[in-house]
Amino acid sequence: MTAIEVRELRRTYTSRTGWLRPRRVVTEAVRGIGFDVGRGELFGLLGPNGAGKTTTIKMLNTLLLPTSGTARVLGHDVAREPVAVRRRIGYVFGGDRGLYERLSALDNLRYFAELYAVEPREQKARIAELLELVGLLGRERERVEGYSRGMRQRLHIARGLLHKPDVLFLDEPSIGVDPVAARDLRRTVADLRADGTTVLLTTHYMAEADELCDRIAVIAGGTIRALGTPEELKSRVQERDILEIEVYGADEAALERLRGLPGVRGVAAEERGAAQSLTVQTDRGADLHGQVLAALDGIRVGRIGSREPTLEDAYVAIVEASGSAAASVPAEEVGA
Incomplete structure (x- = not known):
């Protein structure tokens, strides 16, 4: 019921x-x-x-x-x-x-x-x-x-x-x-x-x-x-690998370079004190460590690790695919 x-x-x-x-x-x-x-x-x-x-x-x-x-x-x-x-x-x-x-x-x-x-x-x-x-x-x-x-x-x-x-x-x-x-x-x-x-x-x-x-x-x-x-x-992200990268001072331009790499399916950044934690979703089996580090050239990089996808990764992928991580946008403007 x-x-x-x-x-x-x-x-x-x-x-x-x-x-x-x-x-x-x-x-x-x-x-x-x-x-x-x-x-x-x-x-x-x-x-x-x-x-x-x-x-x-x-x-x-x-x-x-x-x-x-x-x-x-x-x-x-x-x-x-x-x-x-x-x-x-x-x-x-x-x-x-x-x-x-x-x-x-x-x-x-x-x-x-x-x-x-x-x-x-x-x-x-x-x-x-x-x-x-x-x-x-x-x-x-x-x-x-x-x-x-x-x-x-x-x-x-x-x-x-x-x-x-x-x-x-x-x-x-x-x-x-x-x-x-x-x-x-x-x-x-x-x-x-x-x-x-x-x-x-x-x-x-x-x-x-x-x-x-x-x-x-x-x-x-x-x-x-x-x-x-x-x-x-x-299950929407089971065919992906997840890279977690600790960086210091990554700006939006660096994130866009990562998003533009072939095989990269999504990038999310989270502030953690002085550092940032980057979550990079890639195609399953794609070895993109070298390309990812090249895209972060000039930025201090700390730990790098990989893991299995979680619900948070699926959520990020769904929201990014929607084309809007922000909320409601003006739908109409009418002159007074």
Whole structure:
């Protein structure tokens, strides 16, 4: 049975620029996407910053109206039946907003239980159950202002589950969380799926998506570029080799030289302190070490290694193939 149905969903924004000659600029944030999420499924929505992930989630949980298209959550239309949708869903977002820091975790949950209309006779047992689920039992009487970021995120999840939602939206819940806390969050999310909760997760952490998600959709430039299980997405780059190169001071011109080499299928750079980590995807069996080093002539090179492709490599390949690692672009400009 389907928990979420999305058909040709679009969202555009209109803004005005200029003063003497103002223009109306129409930006398409989401461009006719479609997908289904089954009951009890943990579904990942991945994409670069501004790709349309959060806009999509906000339309699905009724915080934004679609410009066109349809979306249904548990059979209810998000535009025409927002109250019915809100009764059945929970929404947890990354960051520190949404909690009262000078209250204890227990008082926060009591307050939100009232807002969510949880029956008074059920509140005590429900709060205790959730505190145990997210690993905060024994710390619930401490003020939230003394909590670590990981503890706050776990409290966010408890808050979002107070009214026993059938569908839970997790929008980058582990952002800024240390590795130990992130591991605890992943365990909590996995427990939710095991209990039958449908979860739609957005994240920038590919290992997290690979570990948790039953299926993944990759969105870039406001459209769905790929959809499948983590293994199906990884199969797109199984015929590639991966070179990892530590460099210092590589500029965009050097990256373009690498991308122009025959046999190179993709190049990504990540800042790591004073160094950069270059990930170069090449055709399987192509020995391009010499050509790659020649393209980096004049740039200090550290360690060089090779490895098997991962979900992150598949994600990079999908986004680069889309021709847009950035998000929505102006679709139309109209004179005032």
